Amino acid sequence: xxxxxxxxxxxxxxxxxxxxxxxxxxxxxxxxxxxxxxxxxxxxxxxxxxxxxxxxxxxxxxxxxxxxxxxxxxxxxxxxxxxxxxxxxxxxxxxxxxxxxxxxxxxxxxxxxxxxxxxxxxxxxxxxxxxxxxxxxxxxxxxxxxxxxxxxxxxxxxxxxxxxxxxxxxxxxxxxxxxxxxxxxxxxxxxxxxxxxxxxxxxxxxxxxxxxxxxxxxxxxxxxxxxxxxxxxxxxxxxxxxxxxxxxxxxxxxxxxxxxxxxxxxxxxxxxxxxxxxxxxxxxxxxxxxxxxxxxxx
Amino acid sequence: xxxxxxxxxxxxxxxxxxxxxxxxxxxxxxxxxxxxxxxxxxxxxxxxxxxxxxxxxxxxxxxxxxxxxxxxxxxxxxxxxxxxxxxxxxxxxxxxxxxxxxxxxxxxxxxxxxxxxxxxxxxxxxxxxxxxxxxxxxxxxxxxxxxxxxxxxxxxxxxxxxxxxxxxxxxxxxxxxxxxxxxxxxxxxxxxx
Numbered sequence: 001x002x003x004x005x006x007x008x009x010x011x012x013x014x015x016x017x018x019x020x021x022x023x024x025x026x027x028x029x030x031x032x033x034x035x036x037x038x039x040x041x042x043x044x045x046x047x048x049x050x051x052x053x054x055x056x057x058x059x060x061x062x063x064x065x066x067x068x069x070x071x072x073x074x075x076x077x078x079x080x081x082x083x084x085x086x087x088x089x090x091x092x093x094x095x096x097x098x099x100x101x102x103x104x105x106x107x108x109x110x111x112x113x114x115x116x117x118x119x120x121x122x123x124x125x126x127x128x129x130x131x132x133x134x135x136x137x138x139x140x141x142x143x144x145x146x147x148x149x150x151x152x153x154x155x156x157x158x159x160x161x162x163x164x165x166x167x168x169x170x171x172x173x174x175x176x177x178x179x180x181x182x183x184x185x186x187x188x189x190x191x192x193x194x195x196x197x198x199x200x201x202x203x204x205x206x207x208x209x210x211x212x213x214x215x216x217x218x219x220x221x222x223x224x225x226x227x228x229x230x231x232x233x234x235x236x237x238x239x240x241x242x243x244x245x246x247x248x249x250x251x252x253x254x255x256x257x258x259x260x261x262x263x264x265x266x267x268x269x270x271x272x273x274x275x276x277x278x279x280x281x282x283x284x285x286x287x288x289x290x291x292x293x294x295x296x297x298x
Numbered sequence: 299x300x301x302x303x304x305x306x307x308x309x310x311x312x313x314x315x316x317x318x319x320x321x322x323x324x325x326x327x328x329x330x331x332x333x334x335x336x337x338x339x340x341x342x343x344x345x346x347x348x349x350x351x352x353x354x355x356x357x358x359x360x361x362x363x364x365x366x367x368x369x370x371x372x373x374x375x376x377x378x379x380x381x382x383x384x385x386x387x388x389x390x391x392x393x394x395x396x397x398x399x400x401x402x403x404x405x406x407x408x409x410x411x412x413x414x415x416x417x418x419x420x421x422x423x424x425x426x427x428x429x430x431x432x433x434x435x436x437x438x439x440x441x442x443x444x445x446x447x448x449x450x451x452x453x454x455x456x457x458x459x460x461x462x463x464x465x466x467x468x469x470x471x472x473x474x475x476x477x478x479x480x481x482x483x484x485x486x487x488x489x490x491x
Contacts, residue, residue, distance in 0.1 A: 007339035027414025074391020092370035146398035296488030
């Protein structure tokens, strides 16, 4: 029977844009940390120029990220409650410790790196990689545990977040590489080999990310009623534009094609694409956080 | 014996007068533009076979509440008697419970910056009074009581009627029981067009 709704009350905003900003910053931090370990842990010498800016940005962004949480919180002066009253079933409770441990590890790792102590830099890097994965993976769990929203409550969410974190981290490192070459070398020569290598890496990571998004959408669309509502919501209206056009088409497919064509290997084009990817990943965070809670549940 | 508070709403008696909504706001000083109980309304069918349907919704005080699972500071508590409350002195206002509640029954107090919710009018229960919505309902459509007490109104309501709950698939075991629930209205979400 057809029923028309005639009265209901509006819902308050829960996780707003500040949580999206927070997820974005931790993602950038984790991504740049993992890139900086490519030389000191995995031994790829061609990534040496990225190691130092990578670790500095990783620590810096993770000091900034909790500020977004404090702005979001209704009672920021009670933030110390998080360290006193611990709830082991809550991902936010795990996060309060991860957010303290991870910057400390990355600062120690950076210290050994700047001292050129390769052995200890490697050890701290090995400790740092799982903590970088944890500090961003837990943000995926924050959404995945909130079972109210069908878009969030998928087991794929932490993985989706990690992959997009690495994408945004690589894109940021491309920009860092251009800035480093243009402003911080005597001959103003940009390390194009490194830039194009990062581009080639991005192609396959974006392919993997698109595959994960595709899996998520297909599983929702063939799933229960709420999942179908999610897909309709993400394909039509404001979030249809933001998701299909801004996030997937402009933010992922166009850069992927540009990086895949050998003739288009130009520094300016790669720089523009890196900026587009960074904006695209922010739109992805916004779509997931704000789009997820935009779907009415009552 | 341990108490197990629950609420029951007989939708066959509900006339959609919104009294529970207003009384709750007055009793608990609920801020503007948020509600702890409200009556969803809908029109079912087409003329001449048409009727209005009502659905008062409030916190379900789940047996297995998601809000309690996710609260990072244990400010959301499931009491011994089954009532889910927020500790106003401990809540940090992170709104994770609001994001995780499948029923969307929590709100932020803009002045205090903390999350608040229905607590079955705890201050009234302590004086052996029924919650405000129950006491004020003109048709006595809302019943309240202790499910472990065989003589209580709610026990009679749950056993004598064909009752159901909202969003059973969440596995939260909600404790707000409805008789005569029309899922065609319960499934309509969001604001009316």
